[in-house]
Amino acid sequence: MIDSCTDVMAVAEALSDPRNVWTTTSPPGGRAWPQSLAGGAAGIALLHIERARSGLGDWSTAHDWLSVAASGELTAAANAGLFFGAPALAFVTHAAAGSSGRYRRALTTLDEAVIIITRTRLAAAHARIDRSDQPVMKEFDLIRGLAGLGAYHLRRHPDRPIIHDVLSYLVRLTEPLPSGTELPPWWTNVAPNGEPNPEYPQGHGNFGLSHGIGSVLALLSLAVLRNVPVAGMTDAIERICEWTDLWRQQDDAGLWWPGFITLDQVREQHIRSSLRPRPSWCYGVAGTARAQQLAGMALGDTARQQTAEDAMLTALRDPAQLNLLPEIGLCHGKAGLLQAAWRMASDARTPHIAAELPRLATQLAAQLSGPPCDPELLDGTAGAALALHTVGTNAAASDWDTFLLLA
Helix, strand or coil, rough: CCCCCHHHHHHHHHCCCCCHCCCCCCCCCCHHHHCCCCCCCHHHHHHHHHHHHHCCCHHHHHHHHHHCCCCCCCCCCCCCCCEEEEEHHHHHHHHHHCCCCCCCHHHHHHHHHHHHHHHHHHHHEEEEEEEECCCHHHHHHCCCCCHHHHHHHHHCCCCCHHHHHHHHHHHHHHHCCCCCCCCCCEEEECCCCCCCCCCCCCCCCCCCCCCCCCHHHHHHHHHHHHHCCCHHHHHHHHHHHHHHHHEEEECCCEEECCCCCCCCHHHHHCCHHCCCCCCCCCCCCCHHHHHHHHHHHHHHCCCHHHHHHCCCCHHHHHHHCCCCCCCCCCCCCHHHHHHHHHHHHHHHHCHHHHHHHHHHHHHHHHHHHHCCCCCCCCCHHHHHHHHHHHHHCCCCCCCCCHHHCCC
């Protein structure tokens, strides 16, 4: 066990009473909505749920935060997704329930809402493909789209028709559009922030685990590994891998994948080394290598798996890359790299990644004990504490990192 329990306990205690959180600083806009997994009460509840399920926390604290997350009007509007609204609340409630009978009535209501949201999104996505239009990111990505909803359904009820329908759509997403363009069918006509932008007149192709095809690759691979019987998934994984392999880079600092590419880069067939993303979960090697490792495992491709593990190991051993992560968070910071590395180590073919975890955990713990940061899950102390708790106990009792598509 890595000795980070003291730091995690201090964070958990500081975040134990919802009435005392955000008393000195205002929460960051809409992310503070109670049903926000990124920045609201739903996200902080996840820290207390994981600690309670592992026997190190108090269930009453977890329940208090769940109650706050469920306060106010439950939203199942067009902007609802895994990170916001009914699906976010369903995710944390299921994490709290586990295999027990807790929250059964609430979960039944939430499941109905999430299934309706998912079916509405699926109908729109299939209609878009029928028109041969290119997708927007929020159709399929993790944070706002169907990969995120699929992550919930795969964890919650892998045998129900809804997950089969989501996976079948994701397979179709990877099939060439009738328009005959040489760009991949998941190429979007928007900027990386998901909105139209004159700086991206032909859109971009996104590799990331948060907003790009990496989320689809990870989810399909996890479904194959769990023997979900949906036709075409391995073919879809191979199509995605063919594209990511085309753009995989190698330089003096090791192997890497871009966060996204533009049409100009496609035409030039070149990406500058200066565009290597920091080794974060959202766009960097923390997320991309995990998706590639899962794909290698799903395909029985040991060379791909080893390549992914080597890329992660290189990042963990490179001080220059680690210095690019001054933040503590799961999305942009060291916590995301630590959690992805822990998951990769648990599946790795060698013990080398696991051997690097204590050093990274020590660095993160030192930062966490410094000046106070935002309490939120995605970029703040709750997420950093969760990663340290997981590595320290060598367990994720609630599989909380499903919302990152690391498991």
